[in-house]
Every structure is written in structure tokens, then in C-alpha cells.
Amino acid sequence: MPWFNHARVASGCSLLARHRKALTGLTFIAPAAVFLTAVMGFPILYLLRHSLNKENFANPAAGATFIGLGNYLALLRNHEFWQSTTTTTTILLFAVAVEFVLGLGVALLLQRVLVGRRLLIALVLIPSMMMPIAVGLMWRYMLDDGYGMVAYYLNRLAITGQGGLFPGSILGTARTALASIVLTDVWEWTPFMALILLAGLQSLPVDPYEAAAVDGASGWQEFWHVTLPMLRAAITVALLIRIADAMRILDIVFSMTNGGPANATQTAQLYSYRIGFQQFNTGLAFAQVVLVASATITVCALIFRQVARERGAA
Amino acid sequence: MRGTVRVTRLVALVAVLTLVAAACSSNKGGGESPSPSTGGKPSGEITFLVSSTPTVDNMLKMLPQFEQQTGIKVNVVNIDYDAMTQKETLDLRSKTGQYDVFWVEGTFLARYSGQLNALEPLDTYPQSQGVDLGLSDLSPALANNFSYGGHLYAMPFENTLMMAAYRTDLYQKAGLQPPATLAEYVSDVAKLNSPPSAYGTEIMGQQGEPIFYEWVNWLWGDGGQLFDSSDKPTLDTPQAVKATEELLTLAKSAPPGVANYSWDQAATSFAQGQVSTAVLFSDQTPSLLDPSSSKVVGKWAYTPFPGTNDTAFGGYAWGMNAFSKNKPAALAFIQWATSAEVLKQLVPNGSSPPRLSILNDPTLQAKYPWLEAEGEASSRAVVPISNASYFDLVDALSTDLNAALTGSKTAQEAMSDAQSQWEQILSSAA
Numbered sequence: 152m153p154w155f156n157h158a159r160v161a162s163g164c165s166l167l168a169r170h171r172k173a174l175t176g177l178t179f180i181a182p183a184a185v186f187l188t189a190v191m192g193f194p195i196l197y198l199l200r201h202s203l204n205k206e207n208f209a210n211p212a213a214g215a216t217f218i219g220l221g222n223y224l225a226l227l228r229n230h231e232f233w234q235s236t237t238t239t240t241t242i243l244l245f246a247v248a249v250e251f252v253l254g255l256g257v258a259l260l261l262q263r264v265l266v267g268r269r270l271l272i273a274l275v276l277i278p279s280m281m282m283p284i285a286v287g288l289m290w291r292y293m294l295d296d297g298y299g300m301v302a303y304y305l306n307r308l309a310i311t312g313q314g315g316l317f318p319g320s321i322l323g324t325a326r327t328a329l330a331s332i333v334l335t336d337v338w339e340w341t342p343f344m345a346l347i348l349l350a351g352l353q354s355l356p357v358d359p360y361e362a363a364a365v366d367g368a369s370g371w372q373e374f375w376h377v378t379l380p381m382l383r384a385a386i387t388v389a390l391l392i393r394i395a396d397a398m399r400i401l402d403i404v405f406s407m408t409n410g411g412p413a414n415a416t417q418t419a420q421l422y423s424y425r426i427g428f429q430q431f432n433t434g435l436a437f438a439q440v441v442l443v444a445s446a447t448i449t450v451c452a453l454i455f456r457q458v459a460r461e462r463g464a465a
Numbered sequence: 466m467r468g469t470v471r472v473t474r475l476v477a478l479v480a481v482l483t484l485v486a487a488a489c490s491s492n493k494g495g496g497e498s499p500s501p502s503t504g505g506k507p508s509g510e511i512t513f514l515v516s517s518t519p520t521v522d523n524m525l526k527m528l529p530q531f532e533q534q535t536g537i538k539v540n541v542v543n544i545d546y547d548a549m550t551q552k553e554t555l556d557l558r559s560k561t562g563q564y565d566v567f568w569v570e571g572t573f574l575a576r577y578s579g580q581l582n583a584l585e586p587l588d589t590y591p592q593s594q595g596v597d598l599g600l601s602d603l604s605p606a607l608a609n610n611f612s613y614g615g616h617l618y619a620m621p622f623e624n625t626l627m628m629a630a631y632r633t634d635l636y637q638k639a640g641l642q643p644p645a646t647l648a649e650y651v652s653d654v655a656k657l658n659s660p661p662s663a664y665g666t667e668i669m670g671q672q673g674e675p676i677f678y679e680w681v682n683w684l685w686g687d688g689g690q691l692f693d694s695s696d697k698p699t700l701d702t703p704q705a706v707k708a709t710e711e712l713l714t715l716a717k718s719a720p721p722g723v724a725n726y727s728w729d730q731a732a733t734s735f736a737q738g739q740v741s742t743a744v745l746f747s748d749q750t751p752s753l754l755d756p757s758s759s760k761v762v763g764k765w766a767y768t769p770f771p772g773t774n775d776t777a778f779g780g781y782a783w784g785m786n787a788f789s790k791n792k793p794a795a796l797a798f799i800q801w802a803t804s805a806e807v808l809k810q811l812v813p814n815g816s817s818p819p820r821l822s823i824l825n826d827p828t829l830q831a832k833y834p835w836l837e838a839e840g841e842a843s844s845r846a847v848v849p850i851s852n853a854s855y856f857d858l859v860d861a862l863s864t865d866l867n868a869a870l871t872g873s874k875t876a877q878e879a880m881s882d883a884q885s886q887w888e889q890i891l892s893s894a895a
Contacts, residue, residue, distance in 0.1 A: 320721045323871055
């Protein structure tokens, strides 16, 4: 009896040969994967571990007490936590929706520009290149009721101000303060959305459009039935990036309203910042971060799943 | 061949590790830095953590003089205020001594000295070393604001007081005298309110420290306190509700948008001639004096916050890290930066000097009129909260005050909510 099984070895070699490509790829990315796991894995584990403690970074004498899910329960029972979550969700839904619609419009327009497109893209991208904190400060002063340029015209158009559609101070009233945050975010990130969608548009094949033209499709029909379906991948990427970003919005809120008036614009991230870096209640702050991150991952996973389903159905 | 390769690799590894260890080691004082108690001329380098203000910026311009006189190199880390306070806490907590000298406020002492025990007491030096920080030139109230547990932990640099700024031309035109009581102030504001050209006053209404500092003066003016004698919060008292209602009354004579005003916006609003009176932090004086940004140069004056009650103190000082690796040099820098000679040179640009010899100098008072009022206010300026939970407490109270200002809560509701929040914060911190 041979000491090794020819058939088994042969089948093993065949398996390796079939998966050689995958194994080669894995070998190349292995060092980076190990590095990233170490660099990201340790902080995540540290975060999870300390979110189960009651501890204050600025009070080492008090030590750290293991309280299990105590921080999570405290957050879930906290009105401020739910308020900040609602605020973040509101900003996310409105801002990302408007950015998508406007960004797609800008991308479609840019695609038609044949001369000077690169220069135009560079100019359009300026808001996205600015530091968010600078954007927030700029809009805060432009929306100042006393001497802000934008506030002046909004008052003249009777949109805000005394007798306007939305009376009261722009950044001092909850509704208009939140709308200001959304509009500032839209101003800053629509160009970024447009850039991703433009890249997607430029990679679309020409044949379906020729076929649509032959079939006598109108502009709208072409857009709805040809462009949008083919652009699905780029739309998914753009939405995912913006959703993940919008869920972490902090700079604009911090510089424009500092979470006011009366926490009306306090986002989840700002709330985490307050707990973690002003109060130094690290256990609670870590728990807050875990909850926000979990929500972000869940939303992104749902989007991926939906896209995968649609692709499978197609 | 293999053996040679191995030895080469080993030598290279040892060399790299040696270089890394040398790079990571700190060498600020040129080897073992002498402790202040053993004497020795200060030398070497220190790192100074600070946030930009007009007075700080002017002091930093004078730094080459100090470096030339002493040979001590000062590495300045000048960053945003919030980032600065976070870095301070991180450094003190980790005991690395990365920053030798840094910005300290009275409200920080409970955390830095009480909890972290990471500030070097400065009042022991004059006794043991003959170092003269000029402590007798500080008012007892001011020295007390930077003391904790009986020791002075920071040398005052900017004596930031809350002053009532008023337009001298508008007051004269209306035949009014500077307000001496709260009632007079409220009455003056109503009389001078003529929107939209000039509102009666402004409010630092932004959630956070601005509205807290604005409001606490009114609380004290109405006879209220933040805590009782056994350190229990007293926010749901009639005095606290009255103070909040007074703020809401003043807001009716203020520009729209004050609910989002921080101290710099409040000063800008006054400097632009938008309001006739304002309660400002005195470190905003430079913006009122600068003709390129102020429309009220020569048309304004300070008076102490009306009444005889305590007023909120927001000044800052330079503290020394207890884990500093070059304490002699750090002490020498603090001594220089807070000396009467240096502080006097900062006055023309609108600084609020902490030294009595400068505040009470008649020649300087004649030349810089705001000094006299500041000198008078200095004696009753106190740190409002000296508790390690300062930021939590201010956060909670300011949210309720801002809610009252924006109309989403009544004054009574705001104070009741703030009271219960403070009780919760203090009981969980205990």
C-alpha cells in the first residue's frame, strides 16, 4: 500500500490550482491586512473593553469600575442621547438626499461641458477642499442676524426675520439652526458627490444610449431607464461615503452653533466629544462611539445588501 | 557567509534601536535638570502651551528678549482653546511633562491640582529660593482665584474681568450716568434701545460658558448663589429664576441672534456700534481699541458690573507642570512673563493687568482710562465654580439657560431642570 494516497494528493493539487489566483491575491494583501488588523483591531478592542467601565480620565484616583452594559443602558435612558441621535438622523437624511439630487445634476451638466471641464471641476470642488471648521465659521458669520450677508438677503426676501416665513434668529431658533447646518453641509459636500457621480457617468458605455436613441427614447426616459441603472455602482459608493461622513458630522456644528440652541443641533458625534473631551467620562464616551459606529455599519450593510439583491435580480 | 550576514543584521538592528532610544529621550535641560531646590542658573529649553489672544500674541512678540537675557529657549505651542485644554489634561494625566508651562484658569484647579495633582505650587519658591514672583503685588482675591488647598498654583497673566461697557456719547446724549445698580442698568438698556440702528444691549447667549458667565453675575446681583454652604446646588431659588427673567428682559432689547453670541461676537457687536451697552470680558478690550475694526474708538468706557456683588472672573495664568523636566527654566519664564515690567508693556494694547502697581498707577490710569474701572472690579471678581465637574455643570446649566433664552422653556422650568441635573452630576461624581 503506498504511504500516500495519489488520488487525494491529486485532488488537493487541483484544489490549489483552482484557487491559485485567490491565494496569490491573499498573499499579496496579507501584510497590509495584518498591519491594519493590528492598528485598527487594538483600538477597537480597547474601546469595547473600556466602554464596560465607569471611569473618568481626569480622575485617576477614582479608578475604573467594571459595570458591564451600564454605560449603554445609561445612554439608552438618556434624553440627550436620543435627541442627538434624532438630530444626526435628520441632518443625514436631508443633507444626503439634497446632495445626491444636486450632485447628480451638477455631474450631468459637467459631463456636457467639452471645453474647460477640468478647470470647472477644480472650481466646483473648492467648497469640498475647504476645512470644515472654516466652512462652519464662514457660514456662522454669513448667517448672523445682525451683520451676516446671507441673513440680510433672507430677511429682505421675508424668509427669515420679523414677519418672515421663519421669524426669529436664524441660528438661535431650533428649526432654522438645523436647516442652516443641513444647507452648510450641502454647500460643502455636493461638489464631492458630483465628482464621484461624474466619474461614474464618464465610465458608462455608449452602446445602450445608441440603442435607446434608435428606440426613440426621450431624454427623461434615457436618464431614468439607461443612465440611472448603469450608474448604480457609483451612486452606491457616493451614498455610502456621504452617509458614513454625515453620521460623524461635528466640525460644522461645533463652529456654527456649538450644539445650540438648547442642544437642538447637537449631533451624536458632538455629544460624544462633550462626554469624552470635556467631561472626560471615557467609559460613557466609548459606549456612545460604539453605538454610533454600530448604527453606521448597520446602515452601510443594509445598503450593500440591497444593491447585491438588485444585482442578483438583474 | 551566512554568519557574516547575521552579524551585520544584528549590528544594524542595535544601531537602529540606539538611534531610536536617543531620539525618544528628552534632553531639554542638557542632561539631568537641576531641581529648583538645588539652585543653579536656569538653562536649556521649555515648551509653553498657550492659546492665542491679543495679549498673549503681544507677549510672544517679546519672547526673544527673554531668550536673549536668559539663554533659555522657549518652544511655543499655540493652538485653539478647546484643543489646548484637552492637551493639558492629557499631558497632566499621563505625567509625561511634555508641556512645562501652560494656561491655567481658576476653574481648572479642582481638576489639575485636586484630581490630577499635577501642578507645581509656586508660592513655596520665594521662601526656599529667594525667587521673587511679586506675590504682594497681587490682590488677595486674585491670588485666591489661582489657589487650591492653600497653595498658589499659577501666576496671573490676564486679569479677565466682566465689565459693563457703555457708549459714553450715547449716555451723554441721553443725560444718563454709568449704571451703579442692576435696576439702573436694565432701565438704561430700555431707554437706549432704538433698533435697528442701535440696540440697548447684547447677551452672550451661546450655549456653554458664554451664557453661563453672562447669567451668573445677575444671579449674584440678585442675592443668589450657585451652591449653599454645604456645597449643595441652589439653582431652583427665587433669585435664580429672577436672574433668568432679567436676562430674558434684556434679550428683548438685544439684536436678534444673541442666543448664539459668544464673547467675541458680543465684543464685535459693541465695537461695531450695534449696541449701546454690553457686559464683556475685559480681554476683549483690544478689539474695542483697534481703529481698523472698531467704530467706537474713544466713545466707550468701562464701569464695574453694577452692584456690589461678586462678579465672574475669567482670567488666566501660567502654571508649571509638576512633571516638568526643566523646572528652573519654567520658573524663570513664569517670573518674566508675569513681571510688572512685561505686563506694563502690554497695557497700551488693551490688556487687563493683574498687578495692583499697574492697575492703581495714576499715570497709567490717566493714559488708559479702562484701568481704573478694572482695578475697582478686580477686588470682587471670583471664580464661579471650583469643582472638578465644572464642565459638566456648565454644560447642563447653559443648555437650560439657552432653552429659556430661545423660548423653549420658562425661567422656572429652566432652573428646576438645571437644579435636578446638577444634583445628578454631583452625586455621580461623589
